[in-house]
Amino acid sequence: MHSITGWKLAQTPNYITNKDKVYPYSECPFLGQYRLVKLPPSPDNLIEHVDYWGEGRIVTQHGISGFSDCYNVNHTYQLVSNGPDRGRKIPNRIPVVNYTNCDTSGYIKDNSVKTVTIMGAPINSSCAEDIGRMVNADQGKVVAYGFETSTADIKNLTRELKKKDIFLCPRYILPNELQGLSLFDSDLTFLNLTLLKNQLYKNVTEAAYDTAVDLTKSMDTEKGFEAIGKVVTKLIDAGSTNIMAYTYKLWNSGGNEIVRKSFPDAIQLILKGELVTIINQQYQQALKLDANINSSNDRLAWGDKSDKTSRRVSWKFTPIWENDNVVFKINNMEYNMFLKLDVNTDSLGDRKGWGSTNDNEINHEYYVKPVMKDGTLVFRIINYQYNQALKLDANVDSYGDRQLWGHNGDAYGTNSALDWVIAANTKTLEGNTVGIYESRRKLLYQQTSDVRES
Known part of the structure; x- marks a missing residue:
């Protein structure tokens, strides 16, 4: 039980082990709003660290528990409970009336603390509200030691911090000054949006997809969604090759x-898969397949000079998770054929693009990499087996169409011929027949089908 008499008679705080901070109120009982200097004294500064309880x-x-250079929020008559200083007054103590009436607003200004920690003690609604009140929305973080995410304590804390768009960051590595509390074997960290964006970007670029997905799903407010969008844009601008794998993981874990x-x-x-x-x-020019087949029942792939809406230029991407990455099969709707190389x-090392009825080869799989070019989102479509990006021939045939090739060169470089725009096909035609029979392709098939393997 707490005793005002025992507290008054207790030895003063240990300011040898602990730093004596400005206006600690350690020697004062709870005073409410009466003649208090609120922390921080200067409106231009933030309090570096408050340890709740x-x-x-x-x-x-x-x-080991606790910190030597912070303010400690605790019961007005609480004394140090363990260690060499047991029974002494708490250093740098900011008082609250009791454990269910946690209001430090008379001592600590709103939105004024960079780091709030709490160790093992209950986080009831009043405590969570006070932590949420004091932590700075733009620069703040909150670390809870010794808790599981499923507990009522963390749910209370999550609810209050969400109001400031401060979210739980899974598997966050604490800075050195917050490590070393050996009395606790776990910690949960809530970060502001600036730190979260940096952490999410790091997770995706390092292919830590599960961590990135968990973090993304915790950022479930409008400002959180906006921050995620900024990270996605940054990843695209930086040329990240991991963004599609991250998106696939997020989509398939309920993050639709x-x-x-x-x-x-x-x-x-x-x-x-639209x-x-x-x-x-x-x-x-929009990608299509030829109306004619060769002796292997395959169709050459072309760019069409005018058609951009028919079923013939309609495709669907089917994602597959393989070797810790996502690859895609690309299916033409008109012929139900799959793109391959x-x-x-040829003499340049390029490979013709074809449509085939089977899709059981690695040659049917593609990486898809988004790239921002002059304000337009384009994609590199890169064959998994040959690491060749798709392109169209520089020359046109007599109809103005261009043949599809796999490019024997840098699939990720600045070559604009490798850039593709992917847009919704808003008009699909019924039926499975093609209206125009392209006899002009017959000679080409006769020349190529006997010298290639399908």
Whole structure:
């Protein structure tokens, strides 16, 4: 039991182990709003650290707890409970009336603390509200030691911090000054949006997809969605090769709504498997398959000079998780054929693009990499087996169409011929027949089908 008499008679705080901070109120009972200097004294500064229910640095045979350079919020008559300073007044103590009436607003200004920690003690609604009140929305973080995410304590804290768009950051590595509390074997960290954006970017670039997904799903407010969108844009601008894998993981773990709110439409179309038109950015020609087949029942792939809406230029991406990454099969709707590259090369090392009825080869799989070019979101479509990006021929045939090739060169470089726009196919034709029989392709098939493997 707390005793006012015992507290008054207790020895003064240990300011050898602990730093004596400005206006600690350690020697004063709870005064409410009466003649108090609120912390921080200067409106231009923030309080670096408040330890809620803290008692200062405590070292015992069972472990280490507390911090030596912070303010400690605690019961007005609480004394140090363990260690060499047991029974002394708490250093740098900011008082609250009791454990269910946690109001430090008379002592600590709103939105004024960079770091709030809490160790093992209950986080009831009043405590959570006070922590949420004092932590700074733009620069703040909150660390809870010794808690599980499923507890009522963390749910209370999550609810209050969410009001300031401060969210739980899974598997966050604490800075050195917050480590070393050996009395606790776990910690949960809530970060402001600036730190969260940096952490999310780091997780995706390091291919820590599960961590990135957990973090993304915790940022479930409008400002959180906006922050996620900024990270996605930054990843695209930086040329990240991991963004599609991250999006796939998020989409397939129940994060559909986040993808809809925070990711570009084209990426959504790909992941959702919706019908799309694939248009070469340089030549503005949509990808299609030939009306004719060769002796292996395959069809050459072309860029069409004018058609951008029919079923013939309609495609669907099917994602597959493989070797810790996402690859796609690309299916033409008119012929139900899958895009692949020829096993043979021309004199430049390029490979013709074909549609085939089977899709059981690695040659049918593609990486899809988003790239921002002059304000337009484009994609590199890169064959998984040959690491060749798709492009259209620089020359046209007599109809103005261009043949599809796999490029024997840098698939990720600045070559604009490798850029494709992916847009919703808003008009799909009924039926499975093609209106125009392209006899002009017959000679080409006769020349190529006998020298290639399908």
